[in-house]
Amino acid sequence: MSLEPEKITAYVDGELSDAERREVESLLESSAAAREQVETEHRVRQALKDLPLVEPESGFEQRLRRRLFKKRGHARIRIWLPIAASLALGLLWVRGTPQFVALELARDHRACFSMPELPAQVWSADETRVRAWFREQGTRVPALPNSAEDLRLVGARYCPLIGGSLAPHIYYSSAHRGLSVFVLERSVRFDRRYGAMASGTAVRLVRWEGTTLGIAAQDPRDVESFRKALDESHGRTLHVFSGRPRVKPGLTRNGAPVSLLRFRPSGAVAQLGARVNGIHEVMGSIPISSTNLSSNLAGRP
Amino acid sequence: MNRDDIFESEALPHLRAMYGAAYRLTGNVHDAEDLVQETYLRAYRAFDGYTPGTNIRAWLYTILHRVRTDAFRRQGRSPITTELSDDGPAVPPPQRALFTGGEDVGRALEKVPEAFRAALLLRDVQDFTYDEIAQILEIPIGTVMSRLHRGRSLLRKALGEHAP
Numbered sequence: 001m002s003l004e005p006e007k008i009t010a011y012v013d014g015e016l017s018d019a020e021r022r023e024v025e026s027l028l029e030s031s032a033a034a035r036e037q038v039e040t041e042h043r044v045r046q047a048l049k050d051l052p053l054v055e056p057e058s059g060f061e062q063r064l065r066r067r068l069f070k071k072r073g074h075a076r077i078r079i080w081l082p083i084a085a086s087l088a089l090g091l092l093w094v095r096g097t098p099q100f101v102a103l104e105l106a107r108d109h110r111a112c113f114s115m116p117e118l119p120a121q122v123w124s125a126d127e128t129r130v131r132a133w134f135r136e137q138g139t140r141v142p143a144l145p146n147s148a149e150d151l152r153l154v155g156a157r158y159c160p161l162i163g164g165s166l167a168p169h170i171y172y173s174s175a176h177r178g179l180s181v182f183v184l185e186r187s188v189r190f191d192r193r194y195g196a197m198a199s200g201t202a203v204r205l206v207r208w209e210g211t212t213l214g215i216a217a218q219d220p221r222d223v224e225s226f227r228k229a230l231d232e233s234h235g236r237t238l239h240v241f242s243g244r245p246r247v248k249p250g251l252t253r254n255g256a257p258v259s260l261l262r263f264r265p266s267g268a269v270a271q272l273g274a275r276v277n278g279i280h281e282v283m284g285s286i287p288i289s290s291t292n293l294s295s296n297l298a299g300r301p
Numbered sequence: 302m303n304r305d306d307i308f309e310s311e312a313l314p315h316l317r318a319m320y321g322a323a324y325r326l327t328g329n330v331h332d333a334e335d336l337v338q339e340t341y342l343r344a345y346r347a348f349d350g351y352t353p354g355t356n357i358r359a360w361l362y363t364i365l366h367r368v369r370t371d372a373f374r375r376q377g378r379s380p381i382t383t384e385l386s387d388d389g390p391a392v393p394p395p396q397r398a399l400f401t402g403g404e405d406v407g408r409a410l411e412k413v414p415e416a417f418r419a420a421l422l423l424r425d426v427q428d429f430t431y432d433e434i435a436q437i438l439e440i441p442i443g444t445v446m447s448r449l450h451r452g453r454s455l456l457r458k459a460l461g462e463h464a465p
Binding site for chain 1: 325
């Protein structure tokens with residue numbers, strides 16, 4: 001009787017079915033060679049089982065763990081870095097949109113005027129005192145009217161905006177209504193004016209003396225009357241860009257209408273304004289007297 | 302537990318045994334470390350395809366042998382295509398020094414071609430079943446039996462040559 005030697009190997013390993021095992025055991029009774037194979041395979045198996053376990057060098061496991069963790073970190077960075085960068089860029093872009101700013105101002109206006117008492121840090125009906133307080137804090141606030149129709153200046157504070165910046169927030173109030181003026185130093189993308197209803201609050205954004213003013217009130221008519229009061233209290237704004245000047249009538253310098261000036265493209269940006277005490281001054285980054293426009297002023301008939 | 306915790310608790314406890322097998326396969330510390338490291342990095346990347354609670358040991362050894370096979374392929378060799386001048390006797394001759402010590406067995410094992418050595422290590426050192434070995438080495442069970450039989454014959458022969 002003969003049998004494939006692999007069967008005897010499988011018999012040694014206990015991997016045969018009952019029938020196959022009986023077949024091998026039958027052979028073992030008659031075959032010395034088969035018994036020899038079984039014995040030898042058992043001994044080889046035992047020799048391999050007795051092989052000493054070779055341990056990795058000390059530090060290998062730590063190095064492998066570090067490598068795995070590093071890979072994990074890199075994988076996370078690879079995934080999250082572009083997402084975080086996109087989110088940051090998206091947030092920066094959104095923060096500069098007038099729609100977002102309007103929502104932000106409307107939310108703060110409503111929050112302040114829904115409190116039992118306005119959270120003002122300075123109380124005054126005099127805009128020069130309010131401006132002086134902000135100046136002491138290191139913030140320049142443009143001159144504002146003391147009132148607009150029945151809305152009167154009552155106080156101001158710093159308003160925390162999304163992103164952690166602070167904006168001067170000036171309160172105007174009547175018996176039943178409130179109006180907020182925010183002075184925004186950050187860049188907002190709109191042309192000259194922007195107006196919208198944001199969550200039931202009327203918001204208007206205007207460029208004013210190198211800053212952006214945000215005017216917010218429940219009633220759009222209050223916003224409009226404040227804007228008019230702002231215009232009336234300051235005279236008119238002159239934006240001088242290279243190209244055609246946009247001059248509104250009524251603005252004068254040394255008694256002469258500025259609209260008669262012959263502007264040349266200069267690249268300068270200046271704003272002409274008038275303080276409430278009637279002294280004309282040049283506002284903006286470049287005084288007009290220091291530009292080539294001054295010669296036009298001097299030579300005017 | 303998140304994915305990383307599961308990997309750490311299920312896969313890393315087998316590191317030492319994996320290293321021992323890798324050392325016996327490669328024959329040197331440097332290659333063994335590379336093999337185990339690549340195995341674990343590949344296992345980590347593929348861990349989403351592993352079902353927790355199933356046979357992670359067999360899964361890890363399958364990856365280890367794939368890594369090894371890939372390395373051979375890159376070198377233009379294959380551990381599977383080792384030619385034997387002699388299939389080995391069905392009934393081994395008597396021999397004198399099968400068990401002179403672990404070192405001798407270790408050195409003799411190095412002389413056994415890797416295809417057979419891998420089967421021997423999986424069966425006799427790691428105690429995998431024939432089914433598991435077939436799965437790990439991606440060969441039929443009949444081939445597992447054949448490799449074990451021939452592997453033991455070759456090892457016994459190598460031990461005979463080592464005998465003083």
